Amino acid sequence: MRGIIPPVVTLVDENGKPDLAKNKQMVDKIIEAGVHGLVLLGSSGEFPHFTMQEKKDYLNEIIPYLRGKLPVLVGTGGVILEETIELTLFVERLGADGVLVVNPFYWNLSDEQIYVYYAELAKAVNIDIYLYNIPQLTGQEIPVCVIEKLAKDFDNIRGIKETVSSISRIRTVINELNSVREDFYVYSAFDEHLLDAQILGAAGSINGTSVFLPELSVRLYEAIHNSDFSQVKKLHIEISNKMELYSWHPSFYISMKEAVYARWFPEESVNLRTPFINNEQDLRSLAKAMIEESLCSGVYDEKYN
Known part of the structure; x- marks a missing residue:
């Protein structure tokens, strides 16, 4: 799978349960922008916050809904x-x-x-497996030597998402x-790495702003592959400046949820699961300003198509 693959947030109702209707509305809006795939229950989708049954109930509804529309990856990793x-x-x-599988965390x-964790998974399933390296949340990187050995030993281990600060x-x-x-x-994650990673040979980007401004990432990806360098420069600067999103709240997925609501459900409030709260009162206004900045810059213009 190549291209822009948004790691969607999981919208919940007032009881903290996945709101199936609202999630369907959101993914439809994202798909309309021309993205190339979706990730469900990644970090942005709060995979650690739901019980096994809640995950199954959500996926049992959303995966069939997306079938035939575009490829879908699901975060299935954990400590057990x-x-x-x-x-x-x-x-x-x-x-x-496919599945996106984070390495076990805490210890x-x-x-x-x-290696054994991923090897045992690869032997037990047939679906494509993508490793998920996010050391700022797991506490350690997946060593390159381990990635190489897994790739050599198992055909169904197909790639890795690199959520790292270093382009090196x-x-x-x-x-x-x-x-x-x-x-x-190999997929990049942070938005400001989209350009560099594509030039280096990455397959795509699983980046945060593509969840609420998918047009921007899609247009940048297209401009890179069309060698439209004037647009590459403009769009790269624009998407890089949106990295401030990750500093608005300690749980950055909450900022992403506010941005999703600011974009597509502006009259509604974001629901969150306890103990996660939004104690940053200006998140919605910050998200709204970020979105309006892009829309006013011409991200919808025909010249980006």
Whole structure:
């Protein structure tokens, strides 16, 4: 899968349960922008906050709804291998196109332990597996040597999402894995890395602003691949300036939810699961200003199509 793959937030009702109707409305809006896939229950989708049954109920409704519209990846990782396998088999049966699997967190693991976790999952399922490296939340990186060994040993381990601050890490993973397998896909995450990672050979971007301003990422991706460098410069600066989103709230997915509501449900309030609260009263106004800035800059103009 190549292109822009938004890691969608999970919208909940006043009781903190996934609001199925509202989530369908949101994904329809994102799809209209021309994105190339979606990630459900990633970090932005709050995968640690829901019970296994809540995840299954949500996915049982949303995956079939998306079938035939575009490829879907699902976050199934966690700290318990058996639960990761259980949820991965569940989404495999539902027809998901792949799973995005974070390495176990809380305790740091040895290289061998990380390898065993993914190896046991790969042996238990047939669906495509994408590793998920997000050291600022898991406490440690997935070592490049482990990625290489997994890619050599298991055909269904197909790629990795790199949510890292260093473009050097992304470059290293791309270069090292290219020598192992041509069909191993590397995805960047932070918005300001979209351009550099594409030039270096990344398969796509799973970036935060694409959840509420998908047009911007899609237009930048298209401009890069059309060698439209004047638009690449304009759009790269615009998307990079939106990295401030990640500093608005300690739980940055809350900022993303406010932006989603500012864009598509402006008259409604965001619901959150306890203990997560929005104690930053100006989040909605900040999100609204960010969105209006892009829309006024011409992100919808025909010249970007």
